[in-house]
Amino acid sequence: MSENIELELKQFQEQKELKNKTFYREVIKHYGLSPKELVNTIRLQKTLQSLLSGDFESITELSHRLNYFDSSHLNKEIKKYCGTNPTELIDKYR
Structure with missing residues (x-):
């Protein structure tokens, strides 16, 4: 999936011409999560x-990109x- 997951799910729903309730049920059936939880x-x-690969310029840039x-x-x-902030996570696992 690309970095705009919401858009991909919406396009999938439109391609398959699924109504919202049907789409919701299908996502739960296949992934065990609601569309929002999946995203x-x-x-x-x-x-x-x-964060762990260093593939970002700043937290702000990363937040916008994702x-x-x-x-x-x-x-x-x-x-x-x-259970921790991004900086502590990076320090702990990098």
């Missing part, structure tokens, strides 16, 4: 990959799922 999980994985609202939103997501 958040994939985005978090891409964020962690970029469609977070802002860098604060990215920081909160990392803290929520990893």
